[in-house]
Amino acid sequence: MEWGSESGAVRRYRIGGERRDGPAAAPQLEREALAQEPPADACGGGGARTRKRSGEGSGGASRGAGTGLSEARAALGLALYLLALRALVQLSLQQLVVRRAAVGHRGEFDARQARDYLEHITSIGPRTTGSPENEILTVRYLLEQIKLIEVQSNSLHRISVDVQRPTGSFSIDFLGGFTSYYDNITNVVVKLEPRDGAQHAVLANCHFDSVANSPGASDDAVSCSVMLEVLRVLSTSSEALHHAVIFLFNGAEENVLQASHGFITQHPWASLIRAFINLEAAGVGGKELVFQTGPENPWLVQAYVSAAKHPFASVVAQEVFQSGIIPSDTDFRIYRDFGNIPGIDLAFIENGYIYHTKYDTADRILTDSIQRAGDNILAVLKYLATSDMLASSSKYQHGNMVFFDVLGLFVIAYPSRVGLIINYMVVMAVVLYLGKKLLQPQNKTATYTKDFFCGLGITLISWFTSLVTVLIIAVFVSLIGQSLSWYNHFYVSVCLYGTAAVAKIIFIHTLAKRFHYVNASDQYLGEVFFDVSLFVHCGFLTALTYQGLCSAFISAVWVAFPLLTKLCVHKDFKRHGAGGKFIAFYLLGMFIPYLYALYLIWAVFEMFTPILGRSGSEIPPDVVLASILAGCTMILSSYFINFIYLAKSTKRTMLTLTLVCATAFLLVCSGTFFPYSSNPASPKPKRVFLQHMTRTFHDLDGNVVKRDSGIWINGFDYTGMSHITPHIPEINDTIRAHCEENAPLCGFPWYLPVHFLIRKNWYLPAPEVSPKEPAHFRLVSKEQTPWDSVKLTFEATGPSHMSFYVRTHKGSTLSQWSLGNGTPVTSKGGDYFVFYSHGLQASAWQFWIEVQVSEEQPEGAVTVAIAAHYLSGEDKRSSQLDALKEKFPDWTFPSAWVCTYHLFVF
Numbered sequence: 001m002e003w004g005s006e007s008g009a010v011r012r013y014r015i016g017g018e019r020r021d022g023p024a025a026a027p028q029l030e031r032e033a034l035a036q037e038p039p040a041d042a043c044g045g046g047g048a049r050t051r052k053r054s055g056e057g058s059g060g061a062s063r064g065a066g067t068g069l070s071e072a073r074a075a076l077g078l079a080l081y082l083l084a085l086r087a088l089v090q091l092s093l094q095q096l097v098v099r100r101a102a103v104g105h106r107g108e109f110d111a112r113q114a115r116d117y118l119e120h121i122t123s124i125g126p127r128t129t130g131s132p133e134n135e136i137l138t139v140r141y142l143l144e145q146i147k148l149i150e151v152q153s154n155s156l157h158r159i160s161v162d163v164q165r166p167t168g169s170f171s172i173d174f175l176g177g178f179t180s181y182y183d184n185i186t187n188v189v190v191k192l193e194p195r196d197g198a199q200h201a202v203l204a205n206c207h208f209d210s211v212a213n214s215p216g217a218s219d220d221a222v223s224c225s226v227m228l229e230v231l232r233v234l235s236t237s238s239e240a241l242h243h244a245v246i247f248l249f250n251g252a253e254e255n256v257l258q259a260s261h262g263f264i265t266q267h268p269w270a271s272l273i274r275a276f277i278n279l280e281a282a283g284v285g286g287k288e289l290v291f292q293t294g295p296e297n298p299w300l301v302q303a304y305v306s307a308a309k310h311p312f313a314s315v316v317a318q319e320v321f322q323s324g325i326i327p328s329d330t331d332f333r334i335y336r337d338f339g340n341i342p343g344i345d346l347a348f349i350e351n352g353y354i355y356h357t358k359y360d361t362a363d364r365i366l367t368d369s370i371q372r373a374g375d376n377i378l379a380v381l382k383y384l385a386t387s388d389m390l391a392s393s394s395k396y397q398h399g400n401m402v403f404f405d406v407l408g409l410f411v412i413a414y415p416s417r418v419g420l421i422i423n424y425m426v427v428m429a430v431v432l433y434l435g436k437k438l439l440q441p442q443n444k445t446a447t448y449t450k451d452f453f454c455g456l457g458i459t460l461i462s463w464f465t466s467l468v469t470v471l472i473i474a475v476f477v478s479l480i481g482q483s484l485s486w487y488n489h490f491y492v493s494v495c496l497y498g499t500a501a502v503a504k505i506i507f508i509h510t511l512a513k514r515f516h517y518v519n520a521s522d523q524y525l526g527e528v529f530f531d532v533s534l535f536v537h538c539g540f541l542t543a544l545t546y547q548g549l550c551s552a553f554i555s556a557v558w559v560a561f562p563l564l565t566k567l568c569v570h571k572d573f574k575r576h577g578a579g580g581k582f583i584a585f586y587l588l589g590m591f592i593p594y595l596y597a598l599y600l601i602w603a604v605f606e607m608f609t610p611i612l613g614r615s616g617s618e619i620p621p622d623v624v625l626a627s628i629l630a631g632c633t634m635i636l637s638s639y640f641i642n643f644i645y646l647a648k649s650t651k652r653t654m655l656t657l658t659l660v661c662a663t664a665f666l667l668v669c670s671g672t673f674f675p676y677s678s679n680p681a682s683p684k685p686k687r688v689f690l691q692h693m694t695r696t697f698h699d700l701d702g703n704v705v706k707r708d709s710g711i712w713i714n715g716f717d718y719t720g721m722s723h724i725t726p727h728i729p730e731i732n733d734t735i736r737a738h739c740e741e742n743a744p745l746c747g748f749p750w751y752l753p754v755h756f757l758i759r760k761n762w763y764l765p766a767p768e769v770s771p772k773e774p775a776h777f778r779l780v781s782k783e784q785t786p787w788d789s790v791k792l793t794f795e796a797t798g799p800s801h802m803s804f805y806v807r808t809h810k811g812s813t814l815s816q817w818s819l820g821n822g823t824p825v826t827s828k829g830g831d832y833f834v835f836y837s838h839g840l841q842a843s844a845w846q847f848w849i850e851v852q853v854s855e856e857q858p859e860g861a862v863t864v865a866i867a868a869h870y871l872s873g874e875d876k877r878s879s880q881l882d883a884l885k886e887k888f889p890d891w892t893f894p895s896a897w898v899c900t901y902h903l904f905v906f
Contacts, residue, residue, distance in 0.1 A: 069578050069583075069643065069646045069647040069648065070647070070648065071647050071648055071649045071650060071651070071652055071653060072652060074643050074646075074647045075652070075653045075656075077583065077587075078640055078643065081587050081594075082594070082598070082636070085591075085594055085595050085598050086598055086602075088407070088595060089407070089595070089598050089599050089602055090602075092407040092408050092409075092599070093286070093287065093408075093602065107233060107236075107237055108233070109229055109230065109233055109371065109374035109375055109378045110229060110233075110374075111229075111367045111368075111370040111371035111374060112367070113229050113232070114222075114225045114226050114228070114229040114370050114374055115225070115362070115367055115370055117145065117224070117225035117228045117229065118217065118221055118222050118225040118362045118365070118370070119362050120141055121138060121141065121208065121221040121224065121225065122215045122216070122217045122221050122361065122362045124137045124138055124141070125215060126210050126211075126212060126213055126214055126215060126216070126872070127208060127209050127210045127216060128209065128210065128211070128212050128254070128800065128801075128871045128872050129185055129209050129251060129252040129254065129255050129258075129800055129801070129837050129838075129839065130185075130799070130800020130801065130837060130838055130839055130840065130871075130872065131800065131871070131872035131873065132840075132872075132873075133872070134186070134208070134209050134210075134251055135186050135251065135839050135840045136840070138208050138209075138251070139163065139186055139188060139251070142188050142208065142224070142228075142249055143161070143163070143188065145228055146159070146161055146188075146190055146228075146231070147161075149228070149231055149232045149235055150235070152232070152235070152236055153235035153236060154235065154236055154237060154238055155195070156194065156195060156237075156238065156239075156240050156241075157192055157193065157194065157195065157234075157235050157237075157241065158192075158193055158194070158195050158197075159190060159191070159192055159235060160190070160191040160193075161188070161189070161190050161191075162188075162189045162190075162191075162267075162269075163186065163187070163188055163189075164186070164187040164188075164189055164262065164263060164266070164267055165184045165185065165186055165187075165839060166182070166184075166185060166187065166259075166262025166263065166265075166266045166267070167182065167183045167184060167185075167262070168181075168182060168258075168261060168262050168265060168266065169181040169182070169819045169820050170261050170265075170338070170820055170821070171819075171820035171821060171823070171825040172256065172257070172329075172333075173825075174256065174329045174333075175327070175752060175753050175754060175827075176753055176756060176827045176828035176829075177753075177825045177826060177827050177828070178752075178753050178825065178827050178832075178833040178834065178835060179819045179820045179824075179825055179832070179833070179834045179835070180255070180256055180257075180258055180261075180820075180834070180835045180836075181819055181834060181835070181836045181837075181845070181847070182252060182255065182258040182259075182261075182262065182836070182837050182838065183836075183837075183838040183839070183842040183843070183845065184838050184839040184840065184841065184842040184843075185251055185252040185255070185258055185259055185262060185837065185838065185839045186251035186252070186259070186839050187248060187249070187250050187251060187259050187262060187263050187267070188208075188248075188249040188250075188251070189246065189247070189248050189249075189263065189267065189269065190231060190246070190247040190249075191244055191245075191246050191247075191269055192231060192234055192235055192241070192244065192245045192246075192247070193241065193243075193244035193245075194240060194241050194242070194244075197244075198241070198242070198243050198244040198272070199243075199272065199391070200243045200244070200272060200274050200390055200391045201243055201244035201245065201246045201269065201272040201273050201274065202243060202244075202245055202246070202273070202274065202275050202276065202277070202381060202384040202385055202390060203245075203246045203247075203248060203273045203275070203276035203277070203335070203341075203343075204227050204230070204245065204246070204247050204248070204276070204277050204279070204377065204381060205248045205250065205260065205276060205277070205278045205279065205331050205335075206220050206223035206224040206226075206227050206248070206249060206250070206278075206279045207220045207223075207224070207249070207250045207251065207252070207253030207254070207259065207260075207331070208220070208221060208224045208249050208250070208251055209250075209251050209252055209253060209254050209255075209259075210254060211254050211356050211895075212871040212872070212895060212897060213358060213895045213896070214356055214357055214358055214360050214895075215358070215360055215361055215362075216360055217284070217360050217361050217362045217364065217365055218281040218283065218284040218285060218348055218355065218360050218364075218365060219280070219281040219282075219355060219356065219360060220253065220279065220280060220281055221362070222281070222348075222362075222365055222369075222370060222373075223279035223280065223281070223373075224249050225370070226279065226370060226373050226374050226377055227247050227249070227279065227377070229374055230247075230374060230377055230378045230381060231245075231247050233378055234378070234381070234382065234385075239382075239386075241385045241386060242385060242386050242387070242388075242390075242391075243274075243384070243385045243386075243387075243390050243391070244272060244385070245381055245385050246269055246272070246273065248260070248263055250263065250331070251839075252837065252839075253330075253331055255801075255835065255837045256329075256752070256835055257329065257330070257331055257333065257334045258837065260331035260334040260335065261334050261338060264334060264335055264338055264339040264341070265338055265339075270339065273339070273341055274341070274390050274391070274393045275297075275300060275341065275342055275343055275344075275384060275390060275393060276335050276341055276342075276343035276344075277343060277344050277346065277377065277380060277381065278330055278331050278332045278335070278343060278344070278345045278346065279346055279347075279373075279377065280330045280331070280332075280345065280346065280347040280348075281347050281348045281355065282326075282328065282347045282348065282349050282352055282355060282607065283347075283348050283349040283350045283351050283352040283355055283606070283607075283610070284348065284350065284351045284352075284354055284355060284360055284364050284365060285348055285350055285351065285364060285365040285366050285369040286348055286349060286350025286351065286369060287310075287312040287348070287349075287350070287369070287372065287408065288312065288346045288347060288348050288369075288372070288373045288376065289312050289313065289314070289317055289346065289347055289348075289349050289603070290304060290311075290312065290313035290314070290317075290344055290345070290346050290403075291313075291314070291317035291318055291321050291345055291346070291347060291349075292317075292318050292321060292322065292330075292332050292343075292344070292345035293315075293318060293342075293343070293344050293345070293401065293403070294336075294342055294343075294400060294401075295336060295342060295400075296342065296398065296399060296400060297342035297393060297396060298396070298398070298399060298400065298401040298413075298415055299389050299393065299396040300342055300343070300344055301313075301344075301401040301403050301413050302401075302413060303380060303383050303384055303387065303389075304344060304380055304411070305403070305410075305411040305413045306383060307376075307379040307380045307382070307383035307384075308376045308379055308380055308411070309375045309376060309379055310372045310375060310376055310408060311376075311405045311408065311409075311410060311411040312405050312408050313403055313404065313405050313411055314403070314404050314405065314600070314603070315400075315401065315402055315403050315404060315550040315551055315553075316404070316551045316554065316600060316603075317603065318550075319549055319550065319551050326607070326611065327611070327615070327757075330345055330347070332345040342393065344380070346373075346376075346377075348369070348373075349603070349606055349607055350606060351364070351610075352606070352607065352609075352610030352611065353610045353613065353682075353683065353684040353685070354683055354684075354685070355610065356687075357683075357685055357687065357893045358893060359683050359685070359893075398415075399415055399416050399417055400415075400416040400550055401413050401414070401415060401416060401550070402414055402415070402416055402418075402419040402550045402553050403550075404553065404596075406596075407595075407599065416548075416550050419550060419552065419553055419556075420545060422553075422556060423541055423545040423552055423553070423555075423556050424545065426538075426541065426556045426559050426560050426563075427538055427541060427542055427545075427559075429560075429563060430534060430535070430538040430559060430563060433534075433563060434531060434534070434535060437452075437531070438452070448528070451517070451520070451524075451525075451528050452528055452531060452532065452535075454516070455512075455528045455529050455531075455532040456532050456535065456536070458508065458509065458512045458516075459509075459529070459532050459533070459536065459641065460536075461508060462504065462505045462508035462509055462641075463505070463630075463634045465504055465508060466500075466501045466504040466505050466508075466630055466633065466634070467501075467627065467630045467631075469500055469501070469504045470497045470500050470501050470504075470626040470627070470629065470630045471623060471626055471627065471630075473496065473497065473500055473626065473665065474497065474620065474622040474623045474625070474626035474627075475620070475622075475623060477496075477622050477668055477669070478620045478622050478623065478718070480669060481719075481722055482668050482669060482671060483620065483621060483622050483675075483718045483719055484612070484613065484621055484622070484675040484717060484718065484719055485668045485671075485673040485674075485675055486622075486625070486668075486673065486675075487609070487612075487613050487621075487675040487676065487684060488673070488674065488675055488676055488677045488684045489673050490605070490609060492664055492667075492668065492673050493625055493626075493629060494629070495660050495661065495663070495664035496661060496664040496665055496668060497625065497626040497629040497630065498629050498632075498633060499657045499660045499661040499664070500657075500661045501629060501630045501633035501634075502633055502637065502657055503654060503657035503658055503661060505633065505634075505637055505641070506644055506650050506653060506654055506657070507654060509529075509641060509644045509645070510644065510650045510654065513525065513644065513645055517645070522577070522578070522645055522646050523573065523574070523577055523578070523646070525642070525645035525646075526573075526578065526642040526643075526645050526646045527573075527642075528645075529641045529642040529644075529645055530562075530566060530639065530642045532641075533562070533638040533639050533641060533642070534559065534562060534563060534566070536638065537555055537558045537559045537562075537638065538555075538559050540555045540558075541555035541556055541558075541559055554596070554597075554600070557592065557593050557596060558593045558597070558635075558638075561589060561590065561592050561593050562589065562590060562593065562639055564589065565585070565586060565588075565589025565590060566589075568585065568589065569582055569585045569586055569589070572585070577646075578643075578646040590639055593639075594636070597635060597636065601632050604628065604632075605628075608624075608625075608628065609625070612624060612625060612717075613675075613684070613686075613687070613716075613717050614687055614716045614717060615716075615717070615718075615757070616716065616717075616718075616754065616757030616758045617715065617717070617718055617720055617757070617758050617759055617760040618756070618757055618758070618759055619718065619757070620718055621717070621718050674723075674891075675719065675723070676723070676891040676892070677891060678889070678890040678891035683891075684891075685891055685892055685893040686715070686717065686719075686723065686724075686891060686892045686893065687715070687716040687717070687892075687893050687895070688713065688714065688715050688716070688724070688888065688892055688893070688894045688895070689713070689714040689716065689751075689894075689895050689896075690711055690712070690713055690881060690884065690885065690894050690895070690896035690897075691711065691712045691749060691869075691896070691897060691898070691899050692709075692710075692711045692712075692766060692769055692878045692880060692881040692896070692897075692898045692899070693709065693710065693711075693712055693749055693769065693867075693898070693899045693900060693901055694707070694708075694709040694768045694769050694900050694901070695707065695708050695709070695747065695749075695900075695901040695902075695903070696900075696901065696902050696903070697740075697743070697747070697903045698902070698903060698904045698905065699905055700859065700860045700905045700906070702904075708765075709765070709766055709767060709768040709769065710763045710764050710765045710766045711763070711764045711766050711880065711881060711884060712737065712748060712749070712761060712762075712763055713731060713761065713762040713763070713764060714758050714761055714762075715758075715760070716758065720760045721762060724888070724889075724892070727887065727888070727889050728884070728887045728888065730764060731762055731764060735762050735763055735764050735765075736760070736761070736762060736763075737761035737762060737763040738763070742863065743807070743863060743865060743903055744805035744806060744807035744831040744832070744863060744864075744865055745805055745827075745829070745831055745833070745865075747865070747901075747903065748761065748901070749803060749867030749869070749899045749900075749901045750803060750805075750833070750867070751801070751803060751867075751869055752835065753827040753828065753833040755828075755829065756828045756829060764884070766878075766880045766881075767880060769878055769898050769899075769900065771799075771868075771870055771875040771898060771900065772874065772875055773798075773799065773875060774798070774868075774900065775796065775797065775798030775799065775802065775866070775868035775900055775902075776795075776796065776797045776798065777794065777795070777796045777798075777866045777902055777904075778794070778795055779792060779793070779794060779904075779906065780793040780794060780795050780846065781793045782906070785850065788852070788853070789815055789850050789851060789852045789853065790850070790851045790853060790861060790906075791848055791849075791850045791851075792848060792849050792850075792851065792862070792906055793846065793847070793848040794846070794847060794848070794849075794864075795844050795845065795846045796836075796844065796845045796846075796866055797844045797845065798866075798868040799868050799869060799870045799871070799875065800837055800838055800839070800871065800872070801836070801837050801868075801869040801871055802836040802837075802845075802866060802867060802868050802869065803833065803834065803835060803836065803866070803867045803869070804833075804834035804836060804864070804865070804866050805831060805832065805833055805834075805864065805865045805866070805867075806824075806831065806832035806834075806849065806862060806863070806864050807830075807831045807832070807862065807863045807864075808851065808861070808862050809857050809859065809860060809861055809862060809863070810857065811853065811854045811855040811856075811857055811861075812851050812852065812853050812854070812857070812861040812862055813851070813852045813854075814832060814849060814850070814851055814852075814862070815850050815851070815852040816849075816850045817847065817848060817849040817850060818847045818848045818849075819834060819847055824849075849862075849864075851906075859905070860905040860906055861906060862905075862906050863903065863904070863905050863906075864903070864904050864906065865901060865902065865903040865904070866901075866902055867899055867900065867901045867902075868899055868900045868901075869897060869899045870897055870898045870899060871897050875898055876896075876897050876898055877896075877898065878898055881896050881897075881898065884896075
């Protein structure tokens with residue numbers, strides 16, 4: 001019989017009776033208890049509850065004496081257990097290549113050759129679209145290497161090369177929604193196929209352009225280097241391919257996915273593609289994570305599972321990324337949405353602190369990382385290029401896949417419909433287990449039922465108060481200006497928010513143990529709170545499965561293994577209590593769920609911690625991190641809550657946690673921990689954008705009503721300029737940027753529509769800028785259409801990057817335009833944003849908008865503005881900008897350029 005099926009009063013009297021009169025008296029006391037036990041009261045504990053601890057009337061023996069766990073041993077044991085699991089996770093993550101390839105062996109990927117490609121590409125410098133570095137030097141180098149590979153290729157294969165320069169436009173809902181237009185950008189496309197040709201192809205995609213002022217080694221030169229080496233290996237192979245492999249080296253991904261759109265919508269080879277692999281980066285080196293697959297097409301996941309030598313994949317990452325929580329996107333979206341092609345998205349995620357900065361250099365990427373990525377990409381591409389499924393991939397488009405790797409050793413994958421069955425089978429097992437206890441005859445289960453639901457309430461209260469506590473601390477830390485103190489010292493966040501969360505959970509349960517469950521057996525309470533944790537995780541499993549989320553498998557793991565463990569150790573626990581044997585088997589049974597949880601938690605913090613340092617001025621990063629840590633604490637503590645009730649005391653543990661939390665809090669409040677690092681080995685810089693601009697505002701008659709110049713300053717994290725002001729006193733709140741209410745996007749030259757994320761700006765007066773190649777913008781024509789709208793045609797010429805903004809006035813609407821699919825797309829806030837870029841030798845940009853006017857307005861129908869961004873060449877710099885950059889401390893990354901801004905009313 002289970003402990004939970006016995007009467008609570010029987011156990012309470014048994015404990016006291018056995019200590020007073022020995023075992024012989026117990027049966028009689030049990031019978032008396034069944035006859036005398038009053039009806040169970042509500043959760044408050046009246047009636048059957050007494051406030052007198054068992055044993056107090058017989059010599060003052062302490063509750064659970066001789067059976068309770070030693071507090072010190074329990075706390076130390078659990079801590080060492082979690083640390084050991086964390087060490088296993090770290091060992092797995094550092095094991096980049098499980099089996100090193102025979103370097104230089106024919107038919108094998110050679111990381112040394114790929115590194116040579118990488119160093120040549122990054123030596124060119126930053127490669128912004130439209131710059132000679134991107135459009136000429138990098139393209140020339142790629143074509144030279146492809147030509148050398150072609151010379152070495154096996155006669156079984158045929159290599160075709162094409163340099164595409166597409167022009168096009170599309171709308172995207174990324175960053176709140178905007179429209180993109182590109183002209184004469186560059187793609188280098190290589191097709192490797194059998195000598196007799198092929199009707200089907202798999203695509204490998206990378207981008208060789210970089211963001212301004214960054215060498216872009218990880219994002220994404222290393223991927224292009226890997227692809228070059230994969231092309232070399234495949235082309236020299238004596239193994240014939242069944243299908244073509246198309247390698248796209250695209251030159252405008254950082255312009256919000258423009259080059260991939262130009263390829264998939266306009267290139268003649270695009271019609272051959274049945275699947276793709278996209279190589280990206282959200283960090284520098286480490287393992288490349290498969291974080292998106294599909295849509296649907298589970299055969300692609302199976303291909304990766306079968307072929308990849310060093311797998312690292314998770315459907316959890318896929319569902320997190322596709323939820324929009326991470327403010328980023330990849331070419332995967334373009335191939336999926338505009339090409340209707342299934343694919344696999346991979347990205348390096350380690351060390352995101354230097355992503356998109358000047359520190360993203362080739363020397364920071366380990367050769368083992370390159371070898372690992374190359375082994376995987378080569379194997380998967382070879383598998384797909386010889387697969388019978390590629391030719392008829394549409395036949396295998398059915399449902400999603402649940403997939404996850406086990407410490408990078410292998411991948412488990414199965415269809416989501418199978419996962420549905422597994423999940424509900426696990427739920428039914430829990431229903432049967434708990435139902436046996438809750439649905440017994442009333443005289444046996446009344447107390448257990450009450451204690452179970454009271455325990456559930458106490459657990460939820462402990463979690464809620466834990467969350468509230470850490471949020472209060474996080475808000476206070478943010479208000480006193482010490483936000484991001486943990487950015488360069490992650491352990492500080494664990495000591496501050498993690499220990500606070502754990503301490504609050506232990507405190508609530510200690511109160512419940514002391515004042516509510518007064519006379520209950522330790523073993524009985526341990527049983528109750530294990531069942532409560534099982535029930536909660538089962539609830540999560542049911543909810544996630546009902547929502548159709550493949551990541552529900554995590555909850556299934558957190559239900560199935562603990563339940564099996566409980567059934568295995570129940571007899572020993574019933575007979576001997578929480579002894580050493582029970583603890584050992586209990587922790588062993590929890591090995592898999594806790595190991596995998598720590599594996600995922602590492603990935604969460606590896607991704608989100610750097611992102612919180614560039615997430616804008618509106619999202620308090622301490623609040624986000626505190627919430628994540630509280631959530632992790634709730635998960636990790638769930639099956640250890642019962643140890644609070646099994647232990648003799650929690651005083652020392654509470655005292656230790658409180659001291660650690662208080663010490664961390666005082667150190668953070670005192671400003672001891674500086675958020676940023678200039679350590680050359682491990683930089684964690686503060687990102688600042690500087691734009692030296694001249695703004696010109698025109699009225700309805702074309703007259704200049706305002707003209708000013710200055711350096712517009714944006715800090716990309718929550719601390720704003722608070723850490724910069726001591727070094728550059730002129731950047732303070734006296735020069736906070738003023739929003740021009742009547743201008744779109746507050747009258748500032750936003751490069752991308754991130755105005756809703758960064759509302760704290762600074763505008764330092766400076767002389768006017770005079771680019772040698774100034775931008776020109778003019779109204780070509782104004783026509784009245786037969787349907788009572790006004791069609792305005794514009795023409796613009798200027799640098800490689802420009803932004804166009806539109807705001808309609810009251811009584812006017814933007815009905816259509818010549819951009820995207822013809823339907824205007826608004827950004828957050830209601831204004832319209834168009835991102836424009838061009839390669840070399842682009843023609844004038846001519847486009848039109850159509851404004852529907854319901855009533856005449858004396859101040860006009862629409863306000864438009866255009867910003868010209870000089871991201872490369874001589875026009876990128878100014879003496880004032882250079883002088884200001886020199887003042888920034890070495891722990892910052894100031895990315896600077898020149899721009900002009902013109903506003904008009906029509």
